[in-house]
Amino acid sequence: MSTSGQVQNRGQDQGRAWVLRRVRPLGGEPVDVLLADGVIAGWRPAGSTGPDSEGLPPGTTILDTDGLILLPGLVDLHTHLREPGREDAETVESGTRAAALGGYTSVFAMANTNPVADTAGVVEQVYRLGIDAGHCDVRPVGAVTVGLGGQRLAELGAMAGSAAGVRVFSDDGHCVSDAQLMRRALEYVKAFDGVVAQHAEEPRLTEGAQMNEGVVAARLGLPGWPAVAEEAIIARDALLAGHVDSRLHICHVSTAGSVDIIRWAKAKGWRVTAEVTPHHLLLTDDLASSYDPVFKVNPPLRTAADVAALRAGLADGTIDCVATDHAPHAAQDKETEWAAARPGMLGLETALSVVIETMVVGGRLDWAGVADRMALAPARIGGLKSPAADASGSVAVGAPATLTLLDPSPWQVVDPQALASRSRNTPYAGRSLPGSVRATFLRGRPTVLDGKIV
Numbered sequence: 180m181s182t183s184g185q186v187q188n189r190g191q192d193q194g195r196a197w198v199l200r201r202v203r204p205l206g207g208e209p210v211d212v213l214l215a216d217g218v219i220a221g222w223r224p225a226g227s228t229g230p231d232s233e234g235l236p237p238g239t240t241i242l243d244t245d246g247l248i249l250l251p252g253l254v255d256l257h258t259h260l261r262e263p264g265r266e267d268a269e270t271v272e273s274g275t276r277a278a279a280l281g282g283y284t285s286v287f288a289m290a291n292t293n294p295v296a297d298t299a300g301v302v303e304q305v306y307r308l309g310i311d312a313g314h315c316d317v318r319p320v321g322a323v324t325v326g327l328g329g330q331r332l333a334e335l336g337a338m339a340g341s342a343a344g345v346r347v348f349s350d351d352g353h354c355v356s357d358a359q360l361m362r363r364a365l366e367y368v369k370a371f372d373g374v375v376a377q378h379a380e381e382p383r384l385t386e387g388a389q390m391n392e393g394v395v396a397a398r399l400g401l402p403g404w405p406a407v408a409e410e411a412i413i414a415r416d417a418l419l420a421g422h423v424d425s426r427l428h429i430c431h432v433s434t435a436g437s438v439d440i441i442r443w444a445k446a447k448g449w450r451v452t453a454e455v456t457p458h459h460l461l462l463t464d465d466l467a468s469s470y471d472p473v474f475k476v477n478p479p480l481r482t483a484a485d486v487a488a489l490r491a492g493l494a495d496g497t498i499d500c501v502a503t504d505h506a507p508h509a510a511q512d513k514e515t516e517w518a519a520a521r522p523g524m525l526g527l528e529t530a531l532s533v534v535i536e537t538m539v540v541g542g543r544l545d546w547a548g549v550a551d552r553m554a555l556a557p558a559r560i561g562g563l564k565s566p567a568a569d570a571s572g573s574v575a576v577g578a579p580a581t582l583t584l585l586d587p588s589p590w591q592v593v594d595p596q597a598l599a600s601r602s603r604n605t606p607y608a609g610r611s612l613p614g615s616v617r618a619t620f621l622r623g624r625p626t627v628l629d630g631k632i633v
């Protein structure tokens with residue numbers, strides 16, 4: 180009966196009204212914002228005269244934010260929630276708890292679960308688990324091929340037409356390497372304005388690969404994952420997307436060459452979008468020298484030149500958005516020797532901080548840019564409805580009150596034991612990162628207040 184209790188609580192919360200005093204939408208001038216009935220009901224410049232309670236709905240809670248930055252609720256196009264199948268590593272409940280604490284209000288749950296999310300039944304199961312957990316919206320990603328096997332198309336139409344309303348399809352973890360299957364998937368998803376999200380990795384070029392192919396791999400004697408294995412697939416798929424006029428999204432772009440190819444594809448007018456992970460914006464393959472498998476990830480950490488190109492590509496919009504590729508792993512799969520360790524890193528609770536460090540601190544993105552790359556663009560790519568703030572910094576009255584309140588200034592040391600995820604494989608353990616999510620609102624209901632789950 181806990182589920183119905185939660186539903187009831189959510190209903191009550193949605194009826195509650197909030198005033199966010201002295202928030203700064205996208206870092207602009209402070210305003211007081213009224214949230215009521217799940218939407219942004221109005222706003223006025225902070226410090227306007229009149230008693231706080233004047234004209235407010237009964238029972239309104241006033242939250243004095245003291246100048247916190249208001250961002251639209253963050254959207255992650257690339258999350259591994261591990262349920263069903265690997266609940267020892269993460270569950271929908273624990274993963275979405277981590278998401279809310281990181282400022283996220285929607286996550287797209289990747290399909291490489293057990294069973295694979297390749298039918299209407301499985302995507303609806305994940306979708307409902309998200310509703311039951313209630314920390315943020317869960318949008319299941321459907322597999323492109325049955326069982327991620329790369330042999331025949333999954334029932335894309337049935338998943339699109341299910342209660343989960345799937346719009347993003349991906350075999351992530353595996354590349355759809357068969358060009359004819361990829362072409363057919365791109366053609367198929369046009370019927371419901373879907374998008375195929377490709378894990379770009381030419382499989383023959385990465386057999387046995389353990390890290391980025393380059394000078395560090397040569398020194399360590401580890402088999403390399405060459406940049407061309409990613410770039411060749413992106414070039415091929417951009418050509419296919421252009422040929423059939425469909426939407427292609429590139430997961431976790433990691434090389435300078437990939438940025439160039441995506442820039443070229445966009446210049447052609449093809450409908451190609453791309454994401455970069457926080458870890459590829461900050462970390463380099465030098466970290467493999469430690470042989471600490473927490474730094475093993477697919478695609479691998481690359482060179483400093485790649486990092487610079489990814490930052491520039493995200494700043495100029497060639498790369499549309501940041502996506503976490505949050506990939507929790509149980510200790511026995513990760514805390515082992517490098518060659519045996521599973522690839523992947525946690526990301527949800529640190530993503531905004533890494534973006535602040537890599538993009539905001541150096542002046543590459545302002546807060547409107549952060550809102551675009553972490554909320555508006557991924558929402559658009561994933562087919563979500565309009566977020567709460569527009570890129571000009573105005574608060575959109577009538578929009579869903581789906582918001583994140585951020586204190587950008589404190590630097591905090593990442594403590595893996597303090598994370599909400601069930602797993603501990605953060606590459607930032609012991610590292611100081613800027614910014615702290617103080618509150619997250621989902622359609623007017625707080626999921627996080629004072630930095631803690633509500």
Ligand SMILES: [Zn+2]
Nearest residue numbers: 351352378430
């Ligand atoms: Zn992937």
